[in-house]
Amino acid sequence: MGFEVVRGAALSWGAIGLWSSAYLAETLGSREIPVRVGGDDRNLAAREVLHGELAPYSYVFQTSILFGAPRLLGDLSLPLGAPSPADLLEINLWYGPSGNHAPLHFDTKDNYYVQVAGEKRFILVDPAKTDMQLADASSPDWRKGRLDVGSGGVDAAEIVLHPGDVLHMDPFMGHDVTAVTDSISVNFWYKARLDRVAPEMVYRLAFWLSQSDDPKSELNGFILPNERANVASFLIETVQEYCSGQAGKHVRAASDDWLAELECLLCG
Numbered sequence: 001m002g003f004e005v006v007r008g009a010a011l012s013w014g015a016i017g018l019w020s021s022a023y024l025a026e027t028l029g030s031r032e033i034p035v036r037v038g039g040d041d042r043n044l045a046a047r048e049v050l051h052g053e054l055a056p057y058s059y060v061f062q063t064s065i066l067f068g069a070p071r072l073l074g075d076l077s078l079p080l081g082a083p084s085p086a087d088l089l090e091i092n093l094w095y096g097p098s099g100n101h102a103p104l105h106f107d108t109k110d111n112y113y114v115q116v117a118g119e120k121r122f123i124l125v126d127p128a129k130t131d132m133q134l135a136d137a138s139s140p141d142w143r144k145g146r147l148d149v150g151s152g153g154v155d156a157a158e159i160v161l162h163p164g165d166v167l168h169m170d171p172f173m174g175h176d177v178t179a180v181t182d183s184i185s186v187n188f189w190y191k192a193r194l195d196r197v198a199p200e201m202v203y204r205l206a207f208w209l210s211q212s213d214d215p216k217s218e219l220n221g222f223i224l225p226n227e228r229a230n231v232a233s234f235l236i237e238t239v240q241e242y243c244s245g246q247a248g249k250h251v252r253a254a255s256d257d258w259l260a261e262l263e264c265l266l267c268g
């Protein structure tokens with residue numbers, strides 16, 4: 001698990017120097033995009049959000065470019081060193097005014113984050129090494145940390161991205177993100193290599209899958225290097241092995257019903 005910053009790796013992309021809130025408003029027009037205003041999530045017309053009165057307050061988060069705004073694709077490339085395009089799950093747009101804050105959380109995907117305009121600060125925490133104070137694995141907030149990343153003594157890395165910089169975060173890497181200035185970014189989510197995920201996080205993932213309506217399709221977001229290896233079997237075996245070696249606080253015994261149920265749902 002880890003992260004890597006490649007400074008200026010995307011400087012030659014068409015989006016750099018071209019994208020602004022006005023350009024995005026023109027290009028996306030009346031298309032509805034997800035916007036967080038205060039604590040309230042809404043879908044609003046891009047032009048209204050990016051051009052209008054809402055602009056100073058709104059956080060455009062995780063707007064699909066790949067499926068929702070393909071006209072923007074021509075201004076982008078695939079990040080250098082990224083996995084095969086066959087494993088690409090999503091390309092998202094993030095726009096936020098200065099001070100905009102996404103609190104500490106992790107995602108289950110391989111993330112290539114590209115800064116297009118303005119500056120963004122990432123505080124990176126590895127949940128396999130540092131107690132992010134995660135909610136119980138059964139909580140809907142299982143990916144959110146409660147650790148105060150601003151307090152001293154936290155084992156965290158701080159990175160400020162400038163236009164053209166690319167940050168690669170492994171799946172399950174904790175991140176707390178703040179716009180230092182008005183900021184536009186794009187991120188590429190790829191399928192996660194399950195064999196690279198720490199066993200405790202595989203355990204948490206398995207528990208979450210056991211609560212999910214469609215665990216089989218959720219598991220499509222994960223891969224193994226060896227095509228013959230079965231992702232579902234690997235997941236179950238990793239959790240069994242992890243549980244057998246633990247009497248720890250987060251861990252339920254491997255004999256618990258949920259693991260058997262999950263095994264039926266995934267492998268059956």
Ligand SMILES: O=C(O)CCC(=O)C(=O)O
Nearest residue numbers: 094102107113177185187
């Ligand atoms: O840029 C942001 O505000 C948040 C980005 C994020 O959470 C992500 O890329 O997973």
